[in-house]
Amino acid sequence: MAEEVKLFGGMWASLYSRRIEIALKMTGVQFEFIEEDLQNKSPLLLQYNSIHKKVPVLLHNGMPIAESLIILEYINETWPDNPILPRDPYDRAMARFWARFIDEKLIWVSWDAYRSKEEDQGKAIEEACKQLKALENELKEKEFFGGDTVGYLDIAAIMVASWFGVMQEVMKVELLTEENFPNLCQWVEKFVDCPIVKECLPHKEKMVEFIRVLLKDFLASR
Amino acid sequence: MKENFLFHNYCYVSVCFFLSDRQVERDVTTSYKSSTPTIEKLRKKEMGEENKVTLYGMWASPFVRRVEIALKIKGIPYEYVEEDLRNKSQFLLQYNPVHKKVPVLVHNGNPIAESLIILEYINETWKNGPKILPEDPFERAKVRFWADFLQQQFLDSLRSATKSSGEAHEKAMKDVFEKLTVFEEGTEGFFPNGTPHFEGENLGFLDIVLCSLFGSHKVGEEALAMKIIDPERHPLIHSWVTAMNELPVVKETLPPHDKMVSFIQSLRGNSLD
Numbered sequence: 001m002a003e004e005v006k007l008f009g010g011m012w013a014s015l016y017s018r019r020i021e022i023a024l025k026m027t028g029v030q031f032e033f034i035e036e037d038l039q040n041k042s043p044l045l046l047q048y049n050s051i052h053k054k055v056p057v058l059l060h061n062g063m064p065i066a067e068s069l070i071i072l073e074y075i076n077e078t079w080p081d082n083p084i085l086p087r088d089p090y091d092r093a094m095a096r097f098w099a100r101f102i103d104e105k106l107i108w109v110s111w112d113a114y115r116s117k118e119e120d121q122g123k124a125i126e127e128a129c130k131q132l133k134a135l136e137n138e139l140k141e142k143e144f145f146g147g148d149t150v151g152y153l154d155i156a157a158i159m160v161a162s163w164f165g166v167m168q169e170v171m172k173v174e175l176l177t178e179e180n181f182p183n184l185c186q187w188v189e190k191f192v193d194c195p196i197v198k199e200c201l202p203h204k205e206k207m208v209e210f211i212r213v214l215l216k217d218f219l220a221s222r
Numbered sequence: 223m224k225e226n227f228l229f230h231n232y233c234y235v236s237v238c239f240f241l242s243d244r245q246v247e248r249d250v251t252t253s254y255k256s257s258t259p260t261i262e263k264l265r266k267k268e269m270g271e272e273n274k275v276t277l278y279g280m281w282a283s284p285f286v287r288r289v290e291i292a293l294k295i296k297g298i299p300y301e302y303v304e305e306d307l308r309n310k311s312q313f314l315l316q317y318n319p320v321h322k323k324v325p326v327l328v329h330n331g332n333p334i335a336e337s338l339i340i341l342e343y344i345n346e347t348w349k350n351g352p353k354i355l356p357e358d359p360f361e362r363a364k365v366r367f368w369a370d371f372l373q374q375q376f377l378d379s380l381r382s383a384t385k386s387s388g389e390a391h392e393k394a395m396k397d398v399f400e401k402l403t404v405f406e407e408g409t410e411g412f413f414p415n416g417t418p419h420f421e422g423e424n425l426g427f428l429d430i431v432l433c434s435l436f437g438s439h440k441v442g443e444e445a446l447a448m449k450i451i452d453p454e455r456h457p458l459i460h461s462w463v464t465a466m467n468e469l470p471v472v473k474e475t476l477p478p479h480d481k482m483v484s485f486i487q488s489l490r491g492n493s494l495d
Contacts, residue, residue, distance in 0.1 A: 077359035
């Protein structure tokens, strides 16, 4: 049977979906992208991800897989010729640890820092910077988290590469500065410059405009 | 009855949240400088002893229990180090500086934190013995999905319920029960014959996670003099947990019964003050 791979994803600004696009392109898998209107989700999406009702969902030969980090592992295991996870179990454990750290801690703490009122901002920024420092130390002076090439953790860290820069401009709060995080900032430049990533990642200016509109009520109330 | 089931889980599962949250403030003032030479010495010693495995844990922690079950299933010899979560050791803080929590597995001097990540590491590093994760990528994705569901969505609901009161608490509790029902219905497909049954000690990733969260229901029942897991409301979870509780490896890793009962009672006593 010919392999059928479909990716139900969000529109261009939806970064979790971009993770999967990048991974599939790096792996060289042919796939069909089905864009979901997140305000009006299709019956198919709701069927394939009935628990969370979210994108991205990968459909492989009719079998659905949800949750972006779980999908990345699935891609790594199903198409092992171009693996995105390290081969060594310890390196894998570290990659998984930091990916979870980004999704479960860093993003939320940083969001708090960006949206806090002035009086609470100092503490929130301090906390976010502590977490960014931990990630900076993990990267050290490697070109990518994956070593010489983009891997699972680089793909997971797309949030750092894209969202932070956008939020900084929209909210006028500086977190990820070159002065404090030279390794991470250098990584961002290299990552967004990779051909496959460039294809998939939206332009910063476009994202900034989009987020500004999305958050206009919140910004107006500040 | 609903409240007691919830409360039991609050007590048991929240043990580590509660203790480790309180600890965070103290950790900020911990000086690491003087401990560095000691840690380096310890690491060198551990790396010299090939395949040395150390588990830093706390006796009541369901997350630590997961790792113990996995190590025992695989027949991996290990040293267990009990941590006082109100006074964490310099080793724990150096091995898990990001979260400062248990469990931490140290293998050949290399630390791994986060229980689900440790389970995956054990599965990939020790190829002998039963496989903790299925071989098929799609089956793996399914067990990872449901383990995540318990670890994230379910525990988040539980946390909300324990931190709220009045109407918000009622709403949060309803959410907790709904999540259990979602899990019950979503995992039916894992048991085509209906009843969960385990050959030998062939526990898998999701079994271990479920067992760690709900396996101690009998302790809770004694501590609170109430039925905890309702076989009518969640028959699959009930029969799944009951089947696992028969296994020697699960019995071995259960925290001491009486100690746990008084622990839960004292936790309840403190929160009612």
